[in-house]
Amino acid sequence: MKNIQSVVRLSKSCVGVEEASALARVIEAGYLGMGRDVQAFEADIRAYLQTEREVICVNTGTAALHLALCGLDIGPGDEVLVPTLTYVASFQAISATGAKPVACDVTAERGFIDISDAGRRLTSRTKAIMPVHYASNSVGLGEVYDFARKHGLRVVEDAAHAFGGEYEGQRVGASGDVVCFSFDGIKNITSGEGGAVVTNDTKLAQRIRDARLLGVEKDTEKRYQGERSWEFEVTHQGYRYHMSNLMAAIGREQLKKLHAFSEHRRQCVARYIAALRGVDGIRLLDFDHWQIVPHIFCIRVVNGSRNALMTHLRNLEVECGIHYQPNHKLQYFASNYSLPVAEKLAEELLSLPLHAELGDVEQVRVISAVLDFMRSKRA
Numbered sequence: 252m253k254n255i256q257s258v259v260r261l262s263k264s265c266v267g268v269e270e271a272s273a274l275a276r277v278i279e280a281g282y283l284g285m286g287r288d289v290q291a292f293e294a295d296i297r298a299y300l301q302t303e304r305e306v307i308c309v310n311t312g313t314a315a316l317h318l319a320l321c322g323l324d325i326g327p328g329d330e331v332l333v334p335t336l337t338y339v340a341s342f343q344a345i346s347a348t349g350a351k352p353v354a355c356d357v358t359a360e361r362g363f364i365d366i367s368d369a370g371r372r373l374t375s376r377t378k379a380i381m382p383v384h385y386a387s388n389s390v391g392l393g394e395v396y397d398f399a400r401k402h403g404l405r406v407v408e409d410a411a412h413a414f415g416g417e418y419e420g421q422r423v424g425a426s427g428d429v430v431c432f433s434f435d436g437i438k439n440i441t442s443g444e445g446g447a448v449v450t451n452d453t454k455l456a457q458r459i460r461d462a463r464l465l466g467v468e469k470d471t472e473k474r475y476q477g478e479r480s481w482e483f484e485v486t487h488q489g490y491r492y493h494m495s496n497l498m499a500a501i502g503r504e505q506l507k508k509l510h511a512f513s514e515h516r517r518q519c520v521a522r523y524i525a526a527l528r529g530v531d532g533i534r535l536l537d538f539d540h541w542q543i544v545p546h547i548f549c550i551r552v553v554n555g556s557r558n559a560l561m562t563h564l565r566n567l568e569v570e571c572g573i574h575y576q577p578n579h580k581l582q583y584f585a586s587n588y589s590l591p592v593a594e595k596l597a598e599e600l601l602s603l604p605l606h607a608e609l610g611d612v613e614q615v616r617v618i619s620a621v622l623d624f625m626r627s628k629r630a
């Protein structure tokens with residue numbers, strides 16, 4: 252049986268002829284670097300988010316986080332509060348500035364930063380907090396902003412999972428201090444690789460715009476007019492983090508498909524929930540999948556057999572994953588304290604296949620494989 256069925260992918264870049272012809276147009280025009288396509292993509296994102304806020308596209312989500320922190324002058328001697336249950340990108344972006352990522356625990360219901368634990372980790376060196384929209388959920392953000400206001404912290408949102416979602420009646424990114432998105436190959440939309448920073452802070456936005464082009468002041472403005480900077484000034488550390496026209500061309504096509512992608516992802520999640528809610532040994536996270544564009548679908552296997560279920564699924568050619576092992580357990584980011592909820596979740600969490608091209612038959616295969624396994628555990 253194993254050999255006649257194809258692998259059910261955990262995640263997938265869903266691109267087609269539209270992206271291919273957009274790329275062909277950029278190649279034909281002969282300007283692959285950062286220029287008017289990037290400007291147009293930024294305008295498209297602004298329109299999509301229904302905001303007048305600043306949008307700055309960069310080459311990865313990690314670069315977006317890094318530049319946001321740099322632009323806020325966060326560096327050596329500073330601390331940034333961050334949930335331990337996140338992709339290592341959040342931690343690396345913080346430590347790249349020279350600041351210390353201070354791992355915080357998360358809530359068992361949503362895997363969102365636990366603000367009371369964050370309170371315990373606060374010191375005079377804390378400059379910012381980086382909430383992660385874990386599994387695309389934004390519930391809990393209000394508490395983060397209350398906490399930040401109270402303690403004079405900046406908020407840099409890691410919204411890598413959350414593009415297209417809504418929170419309190421607005422699109423994620425249309426409000427909030429500094430919001431960072433990722434457009435890597437498997438995120439809600441992709442530009443091949445890519446990311447964006449969205450903020451109201453015009454001074455910060457200018458710093459980021461310059462910093463993505465090696466700190467060359469006003470280079471963005473020149474490139475958007477099809478010109479180059481031959482004489483310029485540099486006043487801050489910069490990086491080679493800009494987005495290219497090639498990437499932007501893919502991203503613009505993807506944005507047009509986001510509505511269809513969202514519907515598909517939500518339907519898949521609805522189907523998982525209908526099949527798996529109430530099953531012995533499985534718990535679901537608490538989120539409203541109609542409000543968000545679900546990037547991943549995680550279940551909690553609470554009967555101690557998560558790893559066995561993973562093996563079972565893999566044997567049936569069903570890919571699955573763990574989002575995430577806690578960062579404070581990694582050697583480079585090791586903490587001298589434990590974070591019990593995240594450590595427990597890390598042993599229970601299992602991500603099932605979810606992407607914009609996941610087929611009905613494939614999803615039925617995933618669900619039956621999970622149900623068969625859980626039944627065999629009960630018997």
Ligand SMILES: *Cc1c(COP(=O)(O)O)cnc(C)c1O
Binds near residue numbers: 340445
């Ligand atoms: C994908 C991701 C990032 C980083 O984005 P890249 O574009 O891959 O650099 C950061 N944080 C989280 C939670 C992510 O899932």
